[in-house]
Amino acid sequence: MNRSDYLALAAGGLRMPLGAHLVLHEESDPEAVILDGQRLGMVVARTARRYRTPLAIPLMDLTVERNVVLELLGVPPAERATFHLTHWPGDDCLEQAASLEWQQLGPRLQASCEAVRYIARQTDLVPIGMVIGPLSLTVRLLADPISAMFTCGRGKRADENPQVALLEKTLELATRVVLASVTQQITAGAEAMFVCEPAAGTAYISPRQLAAGADLLERLVLAPQRRIRALLDEARCELIFHCCAELTAQFLQAFVGLHPTVLSLGSSRKLWEDAALVPEDVVLYGNLPTRLFYSDEACPLEAVIEQTRRLIRQMRAVGHPFILGSECDVLSVPGAHDTICRKVDAFMTATVE
């Protein structure tokens, strides 16, 4: 499936949530499922069929590649949840990351790859891989990423500032592990890659520094992303770029520079306005505020229906290719699963004149 097929899906009015977490948590043993590639693949397939999409979007789990890095660094499992790099451990890990073998991927990533393989071999759905972006992985590895990035934005170089040096080395390590994950998922049959880069937003990168000329977007976001892009192009794998963070137009223009097939944005954006900055051959995806779906007070069913209708009308008015969906992975919340599912069903079926 190529770009024109995604444009055709948009033109056909496709709607779909990122719903694998919801379906996963209808299993009695979700923690076992995520370690079993076949069962995980079946959950992803069931999600696609329930929500009537040909796209088998995987479960969004932004811890997968982090665990690969921590395994590489020899961090004991009991310490991984709160572990952060405070100093560079040496360049050996970079060499190892550049040549990761299957057995070094760890059970979660192996299961994710097997799930892609299941979709590719056992279904007629479009197998899609998913990775965390290099910058987002980096910020999850560092103790104080924002200060480091701000220092970087002030023009400090690695050879003159240890924070910047650690940031750049960690970003390189993260990039290599992400590339390895992408490679393995392409080998498993992925025809598109969902790249999640939530750190590429104003919480981490200051728009003030960007306005003053800091090249943070290029150095920290685009350069690593272009390496992923090159790998995808070589494999004729489509790029679905996802960033649900708070953004400014400058961030959006940077993402557009990657020329993704699909650009998935969070609920803070007005997609009908953003469409003016996005080429007509890039499908916009999103961006209903699904993180509020758990609460009928904060987000009544009627509001979901109204927002759905308004978004579809506004996107029709601007005429930009668009797939209606969720701002991010729709999480199953204990005690609110049915409430959330009802609202997802509502946006899937809301009629629009």
Added chain:
Amino acid sequence: MSILDQIAQAVLEGDEQTAPRLVQQALDENLPASQVLQDGLLKGMNEVGRRFREGEYFIPEVLVAAEAMKAGAAVLKPHLVRAGVRPEWTAVIGTVQGDLHDIGKNLVATMLEGAGFEVLDLGVDVPPEKFVAACRQRPVHVVGLSALLTTTMPMMETTIAHLKQSLDHPPPVIVGGAPVSQAFADKIGAAGYGPDAATGAEVAKRLCLAGRS
């Protein structure tokens, strides 16, 4: 520009090197430590908070300003202790059990310090028992709970219930985080809700002032 204004400016610019140097200079000029704190460091942080609310500053600016303020405060601390100057209120803050996100929590902690609180930051993935233990160790005027995931939000209700069950006089609890809403805060019995870090700190201060009166 007076030395106090220079201190405020150093905080505003997130200058972690200059802020403590200027604080020391102010002390060397025999300015009272409390004045250096209020009219220098906290004045700078208050302006940071205003700019953040107005959309001129973003999270990175606030966090580096906080680092500058803390660096200056570290120089001041022994002088404040000698002068018997203490923060009027103590806040305990943490990200609830099961959640490892900390940016929002760190931001609120910063704004609380800027509002004159002493902040005990329990970190992330904090079980309810740990909040209770912190409240037993010393007088706590407000507890702040953070959660970034809808899947961990239920722990806010559990934590609030645990505080109420375990303490004779549980402090008011404010909650915040991307998926949290006023409606959710009301539902789980929180005393306040902060849609953003600056508002969260203001709500905390209002609760403490209301408690005092």
